[in-house]
Amino acid sequence: NAVYNLTASGLKLQQKLEWYSEEEDVQMCITKGKEMENCQNYIRVLNVVGPGRILVCGTNAYKPRCRHYQLSPTGHYVQPEDKGEKSGQGICPYDPRHNSTSVLVDSEVYAGTVADFAEVDPLIHRWDSLRTPQYDLKYLNAPNFVNSMQYEDFVFFYFRETSEEYTNCGKAVYSRVGRVCKGDRGFPRGGSRHRWTTFFKARLNCSIPGEFPFAFDEIQSTSVLLPTSQLGSEVVYGVFTTGTNSITGSAVCAFKMRDILDVFDGRFKAQQNANMHWLPVSPEKVPEPRPGLCVNDSTTLPDQYYIFVGSHTLMDEPVQPLLNRPVLTRATQTHRLTTIAVHTNATTPDGQAYDVLFLGTDDGKVLTVVNVGRELVSTVVIQEIQVFKTPVREMMFLGGSPPKLLVGSDHNLKLMNVRQCFTSKIKTCSDCVALQSPYCAWHKRESKCVTIPLDRPISRRDYIQNVSSGNHTECPKSASSSLGPNSIPSEQTKGTAKSVDSSGSQTITILSDDGLTKEVAHEGPVVVGPRESYTAETLSIAVGVGCVLAVLLGFIAGWGCAKRCRKDHDNIPYPDTDYEYFEQRHNLNINTRLVGEGKEEATYAEPVLDGKTSANVMPQGTHHQPDHQETTMFHFAQPYTRDLYRFEGDLNSSRGRPDAFGSLRPGGGIHLDGFGTAHRVPAQAKATLPISDGYGTARC
Known part of the structure; x- marks a missing residue:
């Protein structure tokens, strides 16, 4: 608002x-x-x-x-x-x-939007x-625009979209660069008069080369067009990432503007029908004048031209990155790169010029990276600062003396000093040279790490610096050195203050979304040694030891639980008796015999309901001798001899017999109740007739 x-x-x-x-x-x-x-x-x-x-x-x-x-x-x-x-x-x-x-x-105004x-x-x-046609996937397929710029007679758009040429093989997102002519006047007549006649697009390839290249297919940000003496051409830097459902990876690629123009002067790619692959178009089928060239009046072109540009919007060859590989790659679970700003031609005392890249991340960090290589890609992360707790959305490099970097999030703006040498942290010459920063050098006469002044001439003889290697013959690496070449400083922010620390601390001016500004003294990264790394052998040993310990702990825990959960007391049906309860369930027709002992005899009888119940009868069927057999709730008729319950054999034999429900019981010392439950009679209790209690349980 x-x-x-x-x-x-x-x-x-x-x-x-x-x-x-x-x-x-x-x-x-x-x-x-x-x-x-x-x-x-x-x-x-x-x-x-x-x-x-x-x-x-x-x-x-x-x-x-x-x-x-x-x-x-x-x-x-x-x-x-x-x-x-x-x-x-x-x-x-x-x-x-x-x-x-x-x-x-x-x-x-030229725009890419919805x-x-x-x-x-x-x-x-x-x-x-003019505009691109509605709902035509050959032109735009769910694009996400990241930047636009003018170059010569063209306007370029950088975006990522769902790949139409990959549709027959699945779904993929590709990075694109599209262009139109500034002087395009559209089609000559009809409903197409508001359509571009010069819109074409090409793929931007940012990948690690190899037999199976690893691609970073989703462009997130680009720099402005930059003249760079280090790379010898006008260059656009871009931030690329892997897909959201892939491994977390980011890369920075540089593209020469000349290479982009050459791709648009190359062959076109088209699809004959929906079931065929996209293939290069032969030069004989390309009309004259060549589509994509800027002409004085696009409404006077032949009909073949309009037919061709309506169905051939994609270039065949992708735009390859400078030196055919990314300038920087990062694969970490902590963050992805989101945006980029570049300080080109940062000059050192020895006259060398370097490109310094400032990269924002989605966890609020700003990385300072220097490409120290010439013919080969060799980058060094010289600084990593935690600026926000939320993603960095935009960055802009502001020149001047000293140069500054404007960093923006969803709710804040910060103005940072880009030249950080941390003179209060670095005490030795070797540590200062090991920073590999174009902004920092060891001052011989003052014997300290200083920021190289940009507003006045300097003498090369007064400074010791080596950006390309991080070592210098005049500054041997001391035993107390805490920083090696190519090491990444850690980030720390200390306190707030209203004054500027002249010792090299960084002053950040913050504009919050409430419109208030404040200054924060940020001392910047602390110089530390190289981060500890682990080999694959160490990791394998650690994983193996962990697995063995997990198995042992699981065995001990299981044994302890099994021991505590064992319940021997459950074998007794009622705690107030000294009878032991047995039950084994088998098939009713299995006629298995168990070894018996004793000569007791049992009779099976059909329980008959009697309206009278004696007070002497225990309803739970516990061991109790009733006073009179006639007063029980149930009385039994003649011995019950149905086939299901009949036991054919010697009741006094030592062999087992089945109960009423097919359970096997020992032959000696066992009496069965009306429901086939067996009880062992103690040796001192002798009886020859079963007597029932209130629930049909046989007693002696």
């Missing part, structure tokens, strides 16, 4: 322009199912369109609007009397978090003029 006008030197607030959405737009946004937080006016486009005149576009509660502001005589930006407000559809996204881009070229609420109509658009 606001635009801040800040000073580049210290982020001092000059003016705040407030722009809130109308109440009816907010209510409509909420009615459509969006959260109140998203139904605000997020400023996504800001371009200087003329002297003292700016264009501002916001999401406006999912109803994009644009307006102009002009500089008043008082030095403040105000809205003109006619307000100059119009729809921002096709220039500004609806969703505040959608990945969009825009650039002002020759007073015209043109509808549902985000199903992506487009590359020149405001109020």
Whole structure:
């Protein structure tokens, strides 16, 4: 809901322009199912369109609007009397978090965004003029735009999208660079007159070379076009990552602008029908003039030209990175790279120029990286600072003396001094040289690590520095050295203060989203030794020992639980008896005999319900001798001789016999109740007739 006008030197607030959405737009946004937080006016486009005149576009509660502001005589930006407000559809996204881009070229706004609420109509658009066709996947397939820029007669767009040429083999996301001509006037007639005639795209390849290259397919950010003496050409640096469901990996690749132009001058790629692969188009099928070239009037071209550009938007060859490999790769579970800013041609006292890369991460860090190689890629991480606790979204390198870096998150801006030498931390010459920083050198006369001044001439003889190797013959590595070449300093932030530490600490100016600014003294990284690493053999031994210990602990725990859970007391059905309970369930027809003992005799009888119950009968069937047999609840008729219960054999034999339900019981000393339950009679208890209790249990 606001635009801040800040000073580049210290982020001092000059003016705040407030722009809130109308109440009816907010209510409509909420009615459509969006959260109140998203139904605000997020400023996504800001371009200087003329002297003292700016264009501002916001999401406006999912109803994009644009307006102009002009500089008043008082030095403040105000809205003109006619307000100059119009729809921002096709220039500004609806969703505040959608990945969009825009650039002002020759007073015209070019944008890559979406043109509808549902985000199903992506487009590359020149405001109020030309656009890519709707719902044509050959042009754009769910793109995420990251940057746009002008070069010569072209406007370039960098984005990632779902690969249309890979559709027959699965689903993949590729990084792209697309371009259009600034002078494109569209098709000559009909419904196609608002379509580009010069839009083409090519794949950006950022991969580790080999027999099976490992690709970083998703572009996240690019630098501006940079003239670099180290690489000898105009170069664009890009941050690439692996997919979200892949291993966590990031890379930085550099692309020469000349290589990009050569790819667009090469062969096209097309698909004859939906069931065939994408193949290169033979030069004989390419019309004249060659599609993609900028002509004076695109409405006067032959019909073959329009037919060809409508179905051939993809170039055959990908754009290869400089030196055919990434400048930097990182594979870590802690973070991914998100954005990049570059300080080109940082000159050292010996006259060498280096490119210094500043890389933001999704866990709030800023990495400072130097490419120390010339013909080969060789990068050194010279600094790693924890700036935010949230992802770094944008960074901008600001020149001047001293140069600064503007770092932005979702809610904060920080202005950082990029030249850090930590003179209070580094005490030896070897440690200073081992930093491999173009900004730092060991001063011979002062005998300390200093920041190389940029605002006055310096004498090479006064400084000791070696960015390429981290070692110097005049500065041998001492035994007390705490930093080796190519080591990564750790990050620490200490306290807050209002003053600037002249000893080399870093002053960060913070602008929070509440509009307040403050200065934080940040002493920067602490110089430490190389991080400890472990070999594969050490890891294997550790894993093996851990497995053995886990097995032993599991065995001991299981043995202890089994011992505690053993319940011998469960063999007795009732604690107040001294009878032992046995039961084995087998098939009813199994006629197995067990060894018996004793000569007791048992009779089976059918229990008959009797209305009288004696008070002397124990209902639980415990050992109790009733006074009179006639007073029991059940009385028995003649011995029951059904086949199911009949035991054919000698009851007094020592062999076993089945009970009423097929359970095997020993023959001696056993009496059966009415339900086939067997009890062992103690030796001193002698009886020849079964007597029933209240529940049909046989007693002697």
